[in-house]
Amino acid sequence: MxxxxxxxxxxxxxxxxxxxxxxxxxxxxxxxxxxxxxSHIRYLSADLLEGRAVGTKxxxxxxxxxxxxxxxxxxxxxxxxxxxxxxxxxxxKPDPAATLEFVAPAVAITPIPGDEFVIRTEREDAPAExxxxxxxxxxxxxxxxxxxxxxxGMDLTGKVLLVEVNEPGNRPGGxxxxxxxTYYGRWPYKFExxxxxxxxxxxxxxxxxxxxxxWDVLRASWGNETFFLPDRNPRLLFEGWVNGETADKLLSAAxxxxxxxxxxxxxxxxxxxxxxxxxxxxxHRIYRTVDGVNVASIVRAKHPGARKRTIVLxxxxxxxxxxxxxxxxxxxxxxxxxxxxxxxxxxxxxxYAQRPEKLEDDLCFVAVTAEEQLILGSDYFARHMLxxxxxxxxxxxxxxxxxxxxxxxxxxxxxxxSDLDEVCRQAAEKLGLRYIPERxxxxxxxYRSDQLSFARAGIPGVWLSQxxxxxxxxxxxxxxxxxxxxxxxxxxxxxxxxxxxxxxGALQITDWARGIxxxxxxxxxxxxxxxxxxxxxxx
Numbered sequence: 320m321x322x323x324x325x326x327x328x329x330x331x332x333x334x335x336x337x338x339x340x341x342x343x344x345x346x347x348x349x350x351x352x353x354x355x356x357x358s359h360i361r362y363l364s365a366d367l368l369e370g371r372a373v374g375t376k377x378x379x380x381x382x383x384x385x386x387x388x389x390x391x392x393x394x395x396x397x398x399x400x401x402x403x404x405x406x407x408x409x410x411x412k413p414d415p416a417a418t419l420e421f422v423a424p425a426v427a428i429t430p431i432p433g434d435e436f437v438i439r440t441e442r443e444d445a446p447a448e449x450x451x452x453x454x455x456x457x458x459x460x461x462x463x464x465x466x467x468x469x470x471x472g473m474d475l476t477g478k479v480l481l482v483e484v485n486e487p488g489n490r491p492g493g494x495x496x497x498x499x500x501t502y503y504g505r506w507p508y509k510f511e512x513x514x515x516x517x518x519x520x521x522x523x524x525x526x527x528x529x530x531x532x533x534w535d536v537l538r539a540s541w542g543n544e545t546f547f548l549p550d551r552n553p554r555l556l557f558e559g560w561v562n563g564e565t566a567d568k569l570l571s572a573a574x575x576x577x578x579x580x581x582x583x584x585x586x587x588x589x590x591x592x593x594x595x596x597x598x599x600x601x602x603h604r605i606y607r608t609v610d611g612v613n614v615a616s617i618v619r620a621k622h623p624g625a626r627k628r629t630i631v632l633x634x635x636x637x638x639x640x641x642x643x644x645x646x647x648x649x650x651x652x653x654x655x656x657x658x659x660x661x662x663x664x665x666x667x668x669x670x671y672a673q674r675p676e677k678l679e680d681d682l683c684f685v686a687v688t689a690e691e692q693l694i695l696g697s698d699y700f701a702r703h704m705l706x707x708x709x710x711x712x713x714x715x716x717x718x719x720x721x722x723x724x725x726x727x728x729x730x731x732x733x734x735x736x737s738d739l740d741e742v743c744r745q746a747a748e749k750l751g752l753r754y755i756p757e758r759x760x761x762x763x764x765x766y767r768s769d770q771l772s773f774a775r776a777g778i779p780g781v782w783l784s785q786x787x788x789x790x791x792x793x794x795x796x797x798x799x800x801x802x803x804x805x806x807x808x809x810x811x812x813x814x815x816x817x818x819x820x821x822x823x824g825a826l827q828i829t830d831w832a833r834g835i836x837x838x839x840x841x842x843x844x845x846x847x848x849x850x851x852x853x854x855x856x857x858x
Contacts, residue, residue, distance in 0.1 A: 350673075351666040351829050353822045359662030360722075363636065364654035364816060371653060372640025373546050373689050374410055374609035381636050381661075385614045385686045388665050392672040394616035397683055398705060406699050408546045408611040408689060411439060417602035419559070421453065423595055426572045430565045436522075437541035438559035443606050449556035450599040451479040451519035453569070455592040457584030458483050459512050459521075460503045464853070465495060471590040476517035479598040481561075481569065482509050485529035487585050489761065494587075499760025502853060505767070506530070507693060510558050520557040520600065524566040531762040534562055536810055543639070546609075546692040548699060557600045569596060613700050615685035618671045620678035628680045628710050630839055631778075632667060632832070633697060633769050634660040634717040635690030639810065648812045655804060655814055660717035661686060663829050670833070679840040680712055687769055697769035701776040708857060712839050713739055713846050714773035714780030715832055721785035721824030722817075723800040728753035728786030729831060733765035736852040737779035742842075746834030750827075755786055777857030779846045783828050783835075797824065 362368075362384060368377035386402045396402045419436045421428040430436045440449075457469045459482040467487070486504035488494035495501050502508050506523055513521035527533050537560055547553060561569075570577040573594040583589050614636075620626070638653030652658075668684040671677075683706075687696035704711070729747050734740035735757060747754040765771065770780030789796040800819075808814045839846070848854045 350670045355666050356662045356822045356825045359665050360658045363658040363661055364652040366650055370640040370651040371638045373637055375640055378637055382612045382614050389616035392669045394618055394672050397615035397617050402614050402616055404613040406611050408609050409549045410544050410546050410607045410609055412544045412605040414602040414604050420599045421569055421596045428568050433538050435565045436561045437537055438557055438600055440557045441547045441553035445556050447603055448601045450597055451477050453481055453594045453596040453598045454478045455594055456480045456482045457589045458486050459509050460486055462503055467587055469589055473591045477519050480513050480518050480521045482523055484523050500763035502766050505763050514554050520555055523560045525560050525562050546689055548695050611688050611696055613685055613687050613696050618675050618682045620681050621675040622679045624679050626679055628712050629683050629706050630680050630712045631683045631714045633685045633687055633714055634664040635769055636661045636686045637688045637691055651812055652815045654816050656719050659720040659722050663717045663720045663825055667829055690769055694769050694772050697772035701772040708776055711778045714770050714778055716770040716780055716782045718768045718782050720828050722820045722822055723797045724821035724824045725790040725827050726786040726797050727788040727790055728755045730755045730757050730784050732757055732782035732784055733770055734781045736854055737846050737848045739779050739781050739846050742835055742838050746831055746838050749834055750830055774854045785824055
């Protein structure tokens, strides 16, 4: 029996049976097929898995599915005798009665929870009430390589920092990287920096353009249980967001004009501004510990010239689970985000499992968990790999893989940080595809998925994306469907399999990944970060 065909024959029964409309024949003879990608997506995004939230039965089913696939295809376990890397994740459930208050003589501002602020803490020992003097800190950026310091030596120990989202000059021709967001603009950096400065807490001022998503996304994600890695030793008493209207009220109460302050924050001579207000947070969160599970396998290189190097391919398989407060559909199926990428990862794993003799570098396929919880699974994996970091060639990350059809062009998110840019270009051009500059840099996608964990560990990584020009007469087709997905389905219960999908787009991405792997194996030198990047290879 053909092992690969037999596996998918079984998958076609039960859950995977039923109507499916997809352009392109599922019987194409390519090594990875539309039918295969379809089968993986259909299972992983099924209602039975209830949205694959961390700590649920559904995510365990998804982990077992991928583990069973690796076993069936004969891939080697990545963790000794196990395909699983299990580690503790600490869950923190929100307090629906949490309050945030700003007080001064004759002033009391109490924003509405959910509508005007969201708050959390990762410290189990945090007091029921935490407070501190409020200080406006602009963008809270310290970037010595860019001669930028928003702190100017001020002691912020025990203070509550009110900060703008994004970064100075985030516009064409602006400071830093113009309209392309850097890590300094991402909200995790703000929390990390506030913690480093000894602050009691930090509140980020939301605006849709600067955050790259609306308040509804924040309210949904922060209104549910969140997770963190306890070995990171969190120190902030609280962290959260306030909306723009609340920030206007605060600064007005301090007799300051927010627009004028923001303009000052755009200049390198900005210094923090004490607001004469005291912020008080009351919350009681409930904690639990669950197992986080990364599922990984290895195809050992069996080419006569094989080296002891490893190329990592990654995709996260978690999503947001269920929201029982919703009317009607309550399941975040996450068909595009990220079952499509998991399907591509599994397809590539099966392809190379049958061709180890073509490999000079080992391939590690890792299905990481808790990406939606601030890339926790890949963070843990990158810090606890069973092979040396300096022998890891690169990370090829698959995220929201194209389900809308083939394009004439492609781009690689984050390639501009390293000489992977040229590798990705060569691989694309060998497939007859135009390689275009990274798009949507203002959305900070590189800092929002698992390739970031590898970059932090000193390993260059990229997220492979479809381009903007569709093959065929309707050149805007793929981009139009992608934009509709972002507006109406991303991180919503509507992210489900659609009848108009064309999974030849996913096959195109797997072909490109294979081309990148082939070129990386031809190179003697490891890819390096560029001198302009904030990331560096670690010795």
